[in-house]
Amino acid sequence: MNKTRKLMGFAAALAFAMVMLPAAAFADTTQYDLFVNGEQFTSEKLTIECGEGTATYDPATHTLTLDNASITNAIDYGGIHSNLTGDLTIALQGNNSITLDDNMGIMAAGNIEITGPGNLAINVTGENKDGISVAGNGNVSVRETSLAVNAPGGIGIASDGTVSFDNAQVTSAALHAGIDAINLIIENGSVVDISATEDGRNAAFISPRDGATGGNIRISNSNVMAKSVFPGLFADGNLAVNGASVQSTSAANSALWASGDLTISGNAHVTLDGKYPSGCNGNFTVYAAEIDAKNTNVENIPAISDNPTIGNDFDLTCAVAVDSEGATINLIEHDGAEQARGFLHLYKNIHFVTGEKSATYSFPFTKVVKKGGDIAPKPQEFELEISNVGVGQIEDYTDVTVTATVTTNGAGEYEGLLTIQGPKSQIRDITCEGFCVREKNTGVANWTYSDAVYQIFCNEYEIATDGQSAIQFSYDIFPVQLVETDNGAFYEKTQDTPVASMTFENVYTEKAAPAANDKPATDNKPGANTKPAANNKPAAGNIPQTSDNSALAIEFAVLLMAAGALTIAIAAKKMRKRRDVR
Template sequence: MTKRLLTACVCICMLLTLLPATVLAANPTYYGIFIAGTEITDENCSNITNEFIKEGRVSYDPVTETLTLDNATIECSEEYGAIIAIRFFKGDNLTIRLIGDNTLTAHGKNYRCIYGSVSDVTIQGTKEDSLTLESDGDSLQVDQNNLTIDGCTINVTSHNWGGIQAWGGTLSIQNGADITVNSYELSLVGENGITITDSTADAVASGEECNTINSNSGNITIRNSTVRAIGTSELAYPAVYAWEGITVENNSTVTAESSGMRGIFTDGSMTVSGSTIMATGTTYEGLVAVESLTVDHSNLTASGKPDGQTPAIITNCLNITASDMTAKGGVQLRDLSGVAAIERSFTITPDDGTLAEFKVDDSNWDGSAAVHFTEGAASPYDAAVTFNENEMNQLTAYRYVHIGQHIHAGGTATCHDKAICSDCGRAYGDVDPDNHVWEDHFTVDKEPTYTEEGRQSIHCKYCDATKDSQAIRPLEDKTPDSAPADTAISAAEKERNAITLNRKTNTAFKNKNLKVTWPKIKGADGYDIYVSVCGKKFKGVTASVTGNQNRSVMRATIKKVAGKKFKKNKTYKIRIRAYRINGDQKEYIADGRTLHVVSDKNPVYTNAKKVQVSKKKYSIKVGKTAKIQASVIKQGRNKRLLPAGHGPQLSYISSDKTIATVSKNGKITAKNKGKCTIYVQALNGRSKQITVRVR
């Protein structure tokens, strides 16, 4: 029995020695990662090799789940039958670590460089570590998971499909990564969101009907990064698209250009903070943020279709704070979604201690004729301003909009006034006490007498400074014995002088002073000017001007009436009388009509800017009549002319009543053949001349 048992054991041992070794060996572990068709196992993971790995070393550490490419070159092509350089289907995370310069190529229809699905994929390295991908299909694609590119340099060329894509997940580019993608379509995709932080991304797509950077279910966030997205096809979609919204912040620069539709489009809101944006659309808008666009301490330039009617920017709510925004093509504030959660709005807020300007051009796409927006609280603004519905509607009329910091420039300060900005017309800075604005005529400082000289000088229009003081010779002693016997002026001559005086006497307030001009009267030694508040009597002569000024038009500046400065809420009347000295007496040789004038600062009333007539020449037969059609153009278009109690708005004066007369209502009656002039004069002296020929 024992002998049989021993014999059986020996036979079994002999049979076992004849079995293949593989039957006894343990099964290998597969990691779900393929390198050009070769699956990584625990047996080859330390150094994966095949005929497609041309250079360098490829290895995998299953403990850290890290695939290392060390100066590796992997080539896949139809010639060799390998379709994907790196493919993975595993349930754990995967890190692809780069060392040195690595190159993956996949030439063939639908051939890809990197493709797969894991929990998360991270491609990691330093700025000196690079990965170059070139394929006929998608170069780098991860499905249903997140993709992170950390610190390394990646250069992608996809001849027929997309560049770097994370479908069903997010794409993150961070820590100084430098990404360059040239693809047919969809250069960068993070379906559920894209974040670019402290990095550079340059993406160009050449295909039709596609975006360059796309997040069709999430947000795009760019922080402290430089991003360029270009779509070169005439049928390209927006270069940058995000469904939920776009945030650009922390000193980022984004350039988005589409040779087709828009530069940037989001169905949500876009916020730009401390950054620079340049968005260009060729056939549509430059930038569309359906819900809102907020620009804070940033620079944004958007260009729509050149010289067309397409705006540069469309959004429902526009908020600009301490920023520079230029829209070549204009801005439209409207709800593209049709279901906006908030009402449209438009606000501009200047930076602390600065002005914000809002300029528009209704004709030129480039803003070559841009002017300050004048509706409501006119530009520039020293505090936040919110625009109303009418002002927002008016935006659609402009082909160019610019919002930015306004810096006053130009103009010259005087002893009375600050400098006036040559751009916006507002006063700024301080007055210059040494820079005077001189009158263009002499003012009598001391009247001459028969025994003493007078003095005259040129006065500053605003202060007590004078210059060029000179003497006025004493008056001549004309006693009754030495004067001609017949010195009294005739009524006809006095009437002619009055016509001359009245036809071109003008009054106007300037810098709180009353300016008066009138024509010189032949033979006049001087002129007395009477000024009073309307409704009160004249109280003597307010000012006198000697007649020895060597000019055809006389001038005077009156700073006070009855010892008081002029007030903006009062109206004033003025009358000028020309005189000559007859012996030791004044003889008045022309009496001007009483004119009425208000300060340009009066809150209710205004003066005539000019008189407008329908005809400047009339030809009338003797005995016939004609009616003058005249009207007053106001200085302040939103104010009223003085009421009827001050006199008729228009008066009519004929230079020769023997030729033609004119009624108080402007009716001309032809008397005798000849030619005369009719003057149509407003209450403040502004007039228009009409020529009448009677035949």
């Protein structure tokens, strides 16, 4: 019986203790679908040791931070293996590395972004083992960091989505492709070096798959080097290079190729080196650029597949070719700039430069000077200024020159021209939605300045002459005034009919100083002999009794009365003091 009681007491105590334990003690440990260095992250283990560094996961932000991590192990595929359904950010601190034999560097089921002030080096070996592989239409973004990938048996960076480099330093060397993705974007000062060594492969193979759209390469304001056996850069869609430096090399094929359109602009510098012509199946258009294309084939094969179209606002400024016999030809000097535009695709080596055309728009104005004072208007320089331009502010256009001055000399009318000169595209941006013109008030004394404001609208149109087209422009000038509305102040026309010229009126208002002969004559001063004679003064005892003397007597009497009153007041005060003493 006692034993039974003891057991019952123990059970009761155990039950009480279980009730008192916190609920968290019974909670299940959360396991995250993220593995690093052969270990899985859980709610109880958010930091994994990686050599002398660490890998830390923040499930709230889906951020994996590598801090001097050295990853050398893998459970399944990948030193970093993510099956997370959301995005994964890999933040780099210090020097980090993934080094594996016969395995992948990073495997992910969704989007990944690699960023941070540190760097990451991935070295993996093994047949078909990729440095980074992202499935499920996942994108790979490398932003403001440094990444180096070496995958001699596979692909450097493979993605079923878009690979983008934003202000990043990236090297990707592999067997089949440095980058294999649906789209490729390289921008904002990135420096990218990609290569592939397998026969028939590309440093960048960009093509849509599984019915997805894409196949486009866009490179802007960056430095790119691509080298492979087949085209270093291959786009199954369009390829655009804007303001970048691109070197693309092929050991056995075209240096660069696009199945769609090829566009080079923004003063890009493109160097092409291959054994077959570079180009595209679509439209090859060059704006502002420098292109140096070379064909290394022993056969006499041109460096460019088809003649590029040079944009309407651009000119061919340099074109030097090397023919099959090694002779150098200056095409512009030999054939003229217009003819040379049609010969760029005929030579094994061609180096040509295009630049934006300059445009000049001029608009008449009349300066009216009037005399508003006593003096004729002096010579004066007047200047106009423009504002409310179509795109941005006029101060943004440092390559554009605006001149609108006229020097006057006296009253009258003076004709002048407002001239806007600069790159044609910038001139178009300034004038595309109209712009305002007013006189600049420089504050010169004696001048009033005009408060007239005009708005000018420009129109471009194409005319055909002798079988060739040329762009002309026309304009309309309207006087305007500033009108306050619920949405702010805007200039509105004061009339519906345009004027032929702008008119600005100024008035010179200086007054003449008084003439010298208007001053009092100096010889009209009283003579010395006109002073009263000494013997004409009244005698001391014979002062005449005048009304002024009577007034003096009255004032003297008033003073005597005031003195008497003051004496009485003082006496009364002394008497009060004596009473106070008693």
